[in-house]
Amino acid sequence: MGEAAYQTTVRETPWIELIDGKVFMMSPRPRTTHADVVSNITTIFNNYLWDKPCKAYSDGVDVFLDEKNRFVPDAMIVCNRDIIHIDGIHGAPDLVVEVLSHSTAQHDRGKKMEAYARAGVKEYWIVAPLERTIEVYLQKDGRLVLDAVYNDVPAWELERMEPEDRAEVRSDIKVSLYDDFIVHASDVFHKMDFDF
Template sequence: MENPAEYEYRDFKWREELIDGVTVAMAPGPSVGHSRISQNISRMFGNYLRGKKCEAFIDGVDLHLTEKDCFQPDCMIVCDPDKVRGDGVHGAADLVVEVLSPSTAGRDRGYKRQVYEQCGVREYWLVSPGDRSIEIYLLKEGKFELENVYALYRDFELNKLTPAQRAAIPMSFKCSLFDDLDIHIEDVFERVE
């Protein structure tokens, strides 16, 4: 009789991305914090978009961008239903979120950012679980520009600030796609240590 652990490992399907024509195996699963951030963002957008034209997709859905690039962002928003097919999204999403991890941060900040920019992604978020920060890039005249960096401060960090400095810290921001959606920073990092 086969060892059940060997059987499970042999049948496990590794997740893959196509990056510059090279198939790259993704880690079998994200950390709990990474997963919570992805779920929090997807839930927030999913609730807001219910009954609207745009749709939120969570980690695991292929984003086909070029013949050499097929990524699986942690979350994406697609407002053109014609781009959504059975095997994923074909063409630029309107918003892409990548949650950084040590093994992917370089690609997310470098090559993937360039491809998202060249393909016309309108808004790009880089979310850092360790820093509890969100970098927002907006596409302007074909180039990503850093719009802002938002962070959720820890108590010991807040204690070092004056009351005026604490009052100046933004607690929420707006997504460029939806002017009536407030993104609360603490909601993005809910239950993330």
């Protein structure tokens, strides 16, 4: 199949995910908040990785973990260029981001996370736009274990907090793939409109 025919076929095919061998239709129209967050994360990743060997991808690229699990994460970083193919990523990305929605939260926190862990994903983010939080999980012995929860807390709310509570707020994510890769939670939720 030629490149043009392949692109046409892919565009006309509804997006599905395969989770433990079961087919799930993906939500066709994400909210603008979801799109804002994915766009921000992808921009942050691309800017940092511009002159580095790892590559960032955003929503729409298939990840073929194994014969029973094929996902379309909202964003990811892939450092092993050998697993990048024209039809998607064949193997475990190094970092995967899933932005929660009502219809996907159970899978993102459950079977998908388990499959990503088994496949060897090193870092997994679950982003909740409404709560403006980012849960970061790190690989540990075949499991993805919660490392920390990061928040984008408005300045007015920080000012009202007790000093000990304010000290507990984490807002700078240290990405595990590089020593100097820091993502600010406020940048993840930058210009995110609440139009529900």
